[in-house]
Amino acid sequence: MTAAGNAEQTKVRILEAAMDEFSAHGIAGARVDRIAKRVGCNKNLLYIYFVNKETLFNTVLERSLTRVYEEIEFTEDDLPRYATAVFDFAMSHPDLMRLLLWSSLEQDANRVTARAEAWSGKMRALSSEAADGSDGSGFRAGFLLTSIMALATAWSAISPFGPTFDPDAADDTDRLREDVRKAVTLLASEAKTDPHR
Known part of the structure:
Protein backbone atom coordinates (compact mmCIF):
# COMPACT_ATOMS: atom_id res chain seq x y z
CA MET A 1 0.00 0.00 0.00
CA THR A 59 -15.41 16.55 10.16
CA VAL A 60 -17.01 13.54 11.85
CA LEU A 61 -20.41 15.25 11.91
CA GLU A 62 -20.23 16.49 8.30
CA ARG A 63 -19.15 13.04 7.10
CA SER A 64 -22.03 11.36 8.95
CA LEU A 65 -24.63 13.88 7.80
CA THR A 66 -23.47 13.67 4.18
CA ARG A 67 -24.17 9.95 4.38
CA VAL A 68 -27.64 10.64 5.81
CA TYR A 69 -28.49 13.10 3.04
CA GLU A 70 -27.32 10.60 0.43
CA GLU A 71 -29.34 7.74 1.94
CA ILE A 72 -32.56 9.60 2.77
CA GLU A 73 -34.14 11.40 -0.14
CA PHE A 74 -36.29 14.36 0.83
CA THR A 75 -39.68 13.96 -0.83
CA GLU A 76 -41.72 17.11 -0.31
CA ASP A 77 -44.61 15.51 -2.21
CA ASP A 78 -44.58 12.46 0.13
CA LEU A 79 -43.76 13.73 3.61
CA PRO A 80 -44.99 10.57 5.42
CA ARG A 81 -42.48 8.50 3.43
CA TYR A 82 -39.71 10.93 4.31
CA ALA A 83 -40.70 10.89 7.99
CA THR A 84 -40.58 7.09 8.19
CA ALA A 85 -37.16 7.06 6.49
CA VAL A 86 -35.88 9.56 9.08
CA PHE A 87 -37.46 7.46 11.86
CA ASP A 88 -35.70 4.30 10.65
CA PHE A 89 -32.37 6.07 10.40
CA ALA A 90 -32.70 7.75 13.80
CA MET A 91 -33.62 4.50 15.53
CA SER A 92 -30.75 2.57 13.97
CA HIS A 93 -28.03 5.21 14.45
CA PRO A 94 -28.07 6.30 18.12
CA ASP A 95 -24.44 7.40 17.90
CA LEU A 96 -25.23 9.97 15.20
CA MET A 97 -28.29 11.17 17.09
CA ARG A 98 -26.11 11.76 20.18
CA LEU A 99 -23.55 13.54 18.01
CA LEU A 100 -26.29 15.88 16.75
CA LEU A 101 -27.36 16.56 20.31
CA TRP A 102 -23.80 17.43 21.33
CA SER A 103 -23.52 19.71 18.30
CA SER A 104 -26.73 21.49 19.29
CA LEU A 105 -25.54 21.89 22.89
CA GLU A 106 -21.97 22.91 22.22
CA GLN A 107 -21.92 24.90 18.99
CA ASP A 108 -23.91 26.95 16.52
CA ALA A 109 -25.86 24.54 14.28
CA ASN A 110 -25.21 26.78 11.26
CA ARG A 111 -21.48 26.08 11.55
CA VAL A 112 -22.16 22.62 10.15
CA THR A 113 -22.32 23.40 6.44
CA ALA A 114 -23.94 20.14 5.27
CA ARG A 115 -26.70 20.47 7.85
CA ALA A 116 -27.45 24.12 7.07
CA GLU A 117 -27.44 23.48 3.31
CA ALA A 118 -29.73 20.45 3.61
CA TRP A 119 -32.17 22.36 5.81
CA SER A 120 -32.23 25.30 3.38
CA GLY A 121 -32.87 22.97 0.46
CA LYS A 122 -35.78 21.30 2.23
CA MET A 123 -37.21 24.68 3.21
CA ARG A 124 -37.02 25.87 -0.41
CA ALA A 125 -38.74 22.70 -1.62
CA LEU A 126 -41.54 23.01 0.95
CA SER A 127 -41.96 26.74 0.32
CA SER A 128 -42.12 26.12 -3.42
CA GLU A 129 -44.68 23.36 -2.91
CA ALA A 130 -46.81 25.68 -0.78
CA ALA A 131 -46.30 28.69 -3.06
CA ASP A 132 -47.77 26.95 -6.07
CA GLY A 133 -50.88 26.11 -4.07
CA SER A 134 -50.56 22.38 -4.64
CA ASP A 135 -50.51 21.46 -1.00
CA GLY A 136 -52.96 24.07 0.33
CA SER A 137 -51.04 24.13 3.59
CA GLY A 138 -51.28 27.06 5.92
CA PHE A 139 -48.28 25.83 7.91
CA ARG A 140 -45.03 27.69 7.46
CA ALA A 141 -42.37 25.49 5.89
CA GLY A 142 -40.14 25.75 8.98
CA PHE A 143 -42.94 24.69 11.33
CA LEU A 144 -43.93 21.76 9.12
CA LEU A 145 -40.36 20.50 8.68
CA THR A 146 -39.53 20.91 12.37
CA SER A 147 -42.72 19.05 13.34
CA ILE A 148 -41.89 16.18 11.00
CA MET A 149 -38.35 15.89 12.37
CA ALA A 150 -39.64 16.03 15.96
CA LEU A 151 -42.15 13.23 15.30
CA ALA A 152 -39.63 11.11 13.41
CA THR A 153 -36.98 11.34 16.13
CA ALA A 154 -39.22 11.33 19.22
CA TRP A 155 -38.15 7.81 20.27
CA SER A 156 -34.51 8.10 19.24
CA ALA A 157 -31.58 8.09 21.65
CA ILE A 158 -31.59 11.88 22.08
CA SER A 159 -35.26 12.50 22.78
CA PRO A 160 -36.17 13.44 26.36
CA PHE A 161 -39.76 12.32 25.76
CA GLY A 162 -40.39 9.05 23.91
CA PRO A 163 -37.77 6.85 25.58
CA THR A 164 -38.52 8.38 28.99
CA PHE A 165 -42.30 8.57 29.06
CA ASP A 166 -43.17 5.74 26.66
CA PRO A 167 -40.20 3.35 26.79
CA ASP A 168 -42.24 0.25 25.92
CA ALA A 169 -43.20 1.73 22.54
CA ALA A 170 -39.63 1.27 21.28
CA ASP A 171 -40.11 -2.50 21.64
CA ASP A 172 -42.44 -2.38 18.63
CA THR A 173 -40.67 -0.23 16.06
CA ASP A 174 -43.03 -1.35 13.28
CA ARG A 175 -45.98 0.11 15.13
CA LEU A 176 -44.04 3.26 16.02
CA ARG A 177 -43.04 3.73 12.37
CA GLU A 178 -46.68 3.36 11.34
CA ASP A 179 -47.74 5.85 14.02
CA VAL A 180 -45.19 8.36 12.70
CA ARG A 181 -46.47 7.83 9.15
CA LYS A 182 -50.09 8.33 10.24
CA ALA A 183 -49.24 11.41 12.31
CA VAL A 184 -47.41 13.10 9.44
CA THR A 185 -50.21 12.13 7.05
CA LEU A 186 -52.74 13.71 9.41
CA LEU A 187 -50.58 16.79 9.87
CA ALA A 188 -50.37 17.32 6.12
CA SER A 189 -54.03 16.46 5.42
CA GLU A 190 -55.37 18.57 8.30
CA ALA A 191 -53.42 21.54 7.00
CA LYS A 192 -54.95 21.01 3.55
CA THR A 193 -58.51 21.00 4.87
CA ASP A 194 -58.14 24.40 6.53
CA PRO A 195 -56.41 26.90 4.23
CA HIS A 196 -56.87 29.69 6.81
CA ARG A 197 -54.28 28.21 9.19
Missing part, protein backbone atom coordinates in the same frame (compact mmCIF):
# COMPACT_ATOMS: atom_id res chain seq x y z
CA THR A 2 1.23 3.49 -0.83
CA ALA A 3 1.96 6.11 1.83
CA ALA A 4 -1.05 8.13 0.63
CA GLY A 5 -3.31 5.06 0.87
CA ASN A 6 -1.96 4.34 4.34
CA ALA A 7 -2.65 7.93 5.42
CA GLU A 8 -6.24 7.73 4.12
CA GLN A 9 -6.80 4.46 5.97
CA THR A 10 -5.49 6.03 9.16
CA LYS A 11 -7.76 9.06 8.72
CA VAL A 12 -10.78 6.77 8.32
CA ARG A 13 -9.83 4.87 11.50
CA ILE A 14 -9.41 8.18 13.34
CA LEU A 15 -12.84 9.35 12.18
CA GLU A 16 -14.47 6.10 13.28
CA ALA A 17 -12.84 6.23 16.72
CA ALA A 18 -13.69 9.93 17.00
CA MET A 19 -17.36 9.16 16.24
CA ASP A 20 -17.52 6.85 19.25
CA GLU A 21 -15.64 9.29 21.49
CA PHE A 22 -17.63 12.38 20.51
CA SER A 23 -21.02 10.68 20.59
CA ALA A 24 -20.28 9.46 24.11
CA HIS A 25 -18.63 12.60 25.52
CA GLY A 26 -19.33 15.59 23.27
CA ILE A 27 -16.65 18.06 22.23
CA ALA A 28 -15.67 19.27 25.69
CA GLY A 29 -15.58 15.80 27.26
CA ALA A 30 -13.86 14.00 24.38
CA ARG A 31 -10.16 13.27 24.73
CA VAL A 32 -7.82 13.24 21.75
CA ASP A 33 -5.44 10.89 23.56
CA ARG A 34 -8.24 8.29 23.92
CA ILE A 35 -8.96 8.51 20.18
CA ALA A 36 -5.26 8.17 19.33
CA LYS A 37 -4.85 5.23 21.70
CA ARG A 38 -7.80 3.43 20.15
CA VAL A 39 -6.42 3.99 16.64
CA GLY A 40 -2.88 3.10 17.72
CA CYS A 41 -1.25 6.31 16.57
CA ASN A 42 0.46 9.32 18.07
CA LYS A 43 -2.04 12.03 19.03
CA ASN A 44 0.08 14.60 17.18
CA LEU A 45 -0.99 12.84 13.98
CA LEU A 46 -4.61 13.80 14.74
CA TYR A 47 -3.58 17.44 14.96
CA ILE A 48 -1.62 17.16 11.70
CA TYR A 49 -4.68 15.76 9.91
CA PHE A 50 -7.44 17.75 11.64
CA VAL A 51 -5.76 20.83 13.27
CA ASN A 52 -7.81 20.72 16.51
CA LYS A 53 -10.53 18.83 18.35
CA GLU A 54 -13.36 21.07 17.07
CA THR A 55 -12.33 20.53 13.45
CA LEU A 56 -12.20 16.79 14.06
CA PHE A 57 -15.70 16.89 15.58
CA ASN A 58 -17.07 18.90 12.64
Whole structure:
Protein backbone atom coordinates (compact mmCIF):
# COMPACT_ATOMS: atom_id res chain seq x y z
CA MET A 1 0.00 0.00 0.00
CA THR A 2 1.23 3.49 -0.83
CA ALA A 3 1.96 6.11 1.83
CA ALA A 4 -1.05 8.13 0.63
CA GLY A 5 -3.31 5.06 0.87
CA ASN A 6 -1.96 4.34 4.34
CA ALA A 7 -2.65 7.93 5.42
CA GLU A 8 -6.24 7.73 4.12
CA GLN A 9 -6.80 4.46 5.97
CA THR A 10 -5.49 6.03 9.16
CA LYS A 11 -7.76 9.06 8.72
CA VAL A 12 -10.78 6.77 8.32
CA ARG A 13 -9.83 4.87 11.50
CA ILE A 14 -9.41 8.18 13.34
CA LEU A 15 -12.84 9.35 12.18
CA GLU A 16 -14.47 6.10 13.28
CA ALA A 17 -12.84 6.23 16.72
CA ALA A 18 -13.69 9.93 17.00
CA MET A 19 -17.36 9.16 16.24
CA ASP A 20 -17.52 6.85 19.25
CA GLU A 21 -15.64 9.29 21.49
CA PHE A 22 -17.63 12.38 20.51
CA SER A 23 -21.02 10.68 20.59
CA ALA A 24 -20.28 9.46 24.11
CA HIS A 25 -18.63 12.60 25.52
CA GLY A 26 -19.33 15.59 23.27
CA ILE A 27 -16.65 18.06 22.23
CA ALA A 28 -15.67 19.27 25.69
CA GLY A 29 -15.58 15.80 27.26
CA ALA A 30 -13.86 14.00 24.38
CA ARG A 31 -10.16 13.27 24.73
CA VAL A 32 -7.82 13.24 21.75
CA ASP A 33 -5.44 10.89 23.56
CA ARG A 34 -8.24 8.29 23.92
CA ILE A 35 -8.96 8.51 20.18
CA ALA A 36 -5.26 8.17 19.33
CA LYS A 37 -4.85 5.23 21.70
CA ARG A 38 -7.80 3.43 20.15
CA VAL A 39 -6.42 3.99 16.64
CA GLY A 40 -2.88 3.10 17.72
CA CYS A 41 -1.25 6.31 16.57
CA ASN A 42 0.46 9.32 18.07
CA LYS A 43 -2.04 12.03 19.03
CA ASN A 44 0.08 14.60 17.18
CA LEU A 45 -0.99 12.84 13.98
CA LEU A 46 -4.61 13.80 14.74
CA TYR A 47 -3.58 17.44 14.96
CA ILE A 48 -1.62 17.16 11.70
CA TYR A 49 -4.68 15.76 9.91
CA PHE A 50 -7.44 17.75 11.64
CA VAL A 51 -5.76 20.83 13.27
CA ASN A 52 -7.81 20.72 16.51
CA LYS A 53 -10.53 18.83 18.35
CA GLU A 54 -13.36 21.07 17.07
CA THR A 55 -12.33 20.53 13.45
CA LEU A 56 -12.20 16.79 14.06
CA PHE A 57 -15.70 16.89 15.58
CA ASN A 58 -17.07 18.90 12.64
CA THR A 59 -15.41 16.55 10.16
CA VAL A 60 -17.01 13.54 11.85
CA LEU A 61 -20.41 15.25 11.91
CA GLU A 62 -20.23 16.49 8.30
CA ARG A 63 -19.15 13.04 7.10
CA SER A 64 -22.03 11.36 8.95
CA LEU A 65 -24.63 13.88 7.80
CA THR A 66 -23.47 13.67 4.18
CA ARG A 67 -24.17 9.95 4.38
CA VAL A 68 -27.64 10.64 5.81
CA TYR A 69 -28.49 13.10 3.04
CA GLU A 70 -27.32 10.60 0.43
CA GLU A 71 -29.34 7.74 1.94
CA ILE A 72 -32.56 9.60 2.77
CA GLU A 73 -34.14 11.40 -0.14
CA PHE A 74 -36.29 14.36 0.83
CA THR A 75 -39.68 13.96 -0.83
CA GLU A 76 -41.72 17.11 -0.31
CA ASP A 77 -44.61 15.51 -2.21
CA ASP A 78 -44.58 12.46 0.13
CA LEU A 79 -43.76 13.73 3.61
CA PRO A 80 -44.99 10.57 5.42
CA ARG A 81 -42.48 8.50 3.43
CA TYR A 82 -39.71 10.93 4.31
CA ALA A 83 -40.70 10.89 7.99
CA THR A 84 -40.58 7.09 8.19
CA ALA A 85 -37.16 7.06 6.49
CA VAL A 86 -35.88 9.56 9.08
CA PHE A 87 -37.46 7.46 11.86
CA ASP A 88 -35.70 4.30 10.65
CA PHE A 89 -32.37 6.07 10.40
CA ALA A 90 -32.70 7.75 13.80
CA MET A 91 -33.62 4.50 15.53
CA SER A 92 -30.75 2.57 13.97
CA HIS A 93 -28.03 5.21 14.45
CA PRO A 94 -28.07 6.30 18.12
CA ASP A 95 -24.44 7.40 17.90
CA LEU A 96 -25.23 9.97 15.20
CA MET A 97 -28.29 11.17 17.09
CA ARG A 98 -26.11 11.76 20.18
CA LEU A 99 -23.55 13.54 18.01
CA LEU A 100 -26.29 15.88 16.75
CA LEU A 101 -27.36 16.56 20.31
CA TRP A 102 -23.80 17.43 21.33
CA SER A 103 -23.52 19.71 18.30
CA SER A 104 -26.73 21.49 19.29
CA LEU A 105 -25.54 21.89 22.89
CA GLU A 106 -21.97 22.91 22.22
CA GLN A 107 -21.92 24.90 18.99
CA ASP A 108 -23.91 26.95 16.52
CA ALA A 109 -25.86 24.54 14.28
CA ASN A 110 -25.21 26.78 11.26
CA ARG A 111 -21.48 26.08 11.55
CA VAL A 112 -22.16 22.62 10.15
CA THR A 113 -22.32 23.40 6.44
CA ALA A 114 -23.94 20.14 5.27
CA ARG A 115 -26.70 20.47 7.85
CA ALA A 116 -27.45 24.12 7.07
CA GLU A 117 -27.44 23.48 3.31
CA ALA A 118 -29.73 20.45 3.61
CA TRP A 119 -32.17 22.36 5.81
CA SER A 120 -32.23 25.30 3.38
CA GLY A 121 -32.87 22.97 0.46
CA LYS A 122 -35.78 21.30 2.23
CA MET A 123 -37.21 24.68 3.21
CA ARG A 124 -37.02 25.87 -0.41
CA ALA A 125 -38.74 22.70 -1.62
CA LEU A 126 -41.54 23.01 0.95
CA SER A 127 -41.96 26.74 0.32
CA SER A 128 -42.12 26.12 -3.42
CA GLU A 129 -44.68 23.36 -2.91
CA ALA A 130 -46.81 25.68 -0.78
CA ALA A 131 -46.30 28.69 -3.06
CA ASP A 132 -47.77 26.95 -6.07
CA GLY A 133 -50.88 26.11 -4.07
CA SER A 134 -50.56 22.38 -4.64
CA ASP A 135 -50.51 21.46 -1.00
CA GLY A 136 -52.96 24.07 0.33
CA SER A 137 -51.04 24.13 3.59
CA GLY A 138 -51.28 27.06 5.92
CA PHE A 139 -48.28 25.83 7.91
CA ARG A 140 -45.03 27.69 7.46
CA ALA A 141 -42.37 25.49 5.89
CA GLY A 142 -40.14 25.75 8.98
CA PHE A 143 -42.94 24.69 11.33
CA LEU A 144 -43.93 21.76 9.12
CA LEU A 145 -40.36 20.50 8.68
CA THR A 146 -39.53 20.91 12.37
CA SER A 147 -42.72 19.05 13.34
CA ILE A 148 -41.89 16.18 11.00
CA MET A 149 -38.35 15.89 12.37
CA ALA A 150 -39.64 16.03 15.96
CA LEU A 151 -42.15 13.23 15.30
CA ALA A 152 -39.63 11.11 13.41
CA THR A 153 -36.98 11.34 16.13
CA ALA A 154 -39.22 11.33 19.22
CA TRP A 155 -38.15 7.81 20.27
CA SER A 156 -34.51 8.10 19.24
CA ALA A 157 -31.58 8.09 21.65
CA ILE A 158 -31.59 11.88 22.08
CA SER A 159 -35.26 12.50 22.78
CA PRO A 160 -36.17 13.44 26.36
CA PHE A 161 -39.76 12.32 25.76
CA GLY A 162 -40.39 9.05 23.91
CA PRO A 163 -37.77 6.85 25.58
CA THR A 164 -38.52 8.38 28.99
CA PHE A 165 -42.30 8.57 29.06
CA ASP A 166 -43.17 5.74 26.66
CA PRO A 167 -40.20 3.35 26.79
CA ASP A 168 -42.24 0.25 25.92
CA ALA A 169 -43.20 1.73 22.54
CA ALA A 170 -39.63 1.27 21.28
CA ASP A 171 -40.11 -2.50 21.64
CA ASP A 172 -42.44 -2.38 18.63
CA THR A 173 -40.67 -0.23 16.06
CA ASP A 174 -43.03 -1.35 13.28
CA ARG A 175 -45.98 0.11 15.13
CA LEU A 176 -44.04 3.26 16.02
CA ARG A 177 -43.04 3.73 12.37
CA GLU A 178 -46.68 3.36 11.34
CA ASP A 179 -47.74 5.85 14.02
CA VAL A 180 -45.19 8.36 12.70
CA ARG A 181 -46.47 7.83 9.15
CA LYS A 182 -50.09 8.33 10.24
CA ALA A 183 -49.24 11.41 12.31
CA VAL A 184 -47.41 13.10 9.44
CA THR A 185 -50.21 12.13 7.05
CA LEU A 186 -52.74 13.71 9.41
CA LEU A 187 -50.58 16.79 9.87
CA ALA A 188 -50.37 17.32 6.12
CA SER A 189 -54.03 16.46 5.42
CA GLU A 190 -55.37 18.57 8.30
CA ALA A 191 -53.42 21.54 7.00
CA LYS A 192 -54.95 21.01 3.55
CA THR A 193 -58.51 21.00 4.87
CA ASP A 194 -58.14 24.40 6.53
CA PRO A 195 -56.41 26.90 4.23
CA HIS A 196 -56.87 29.69 6.81
CA ARG A 197 -54.28 28.21 9.19
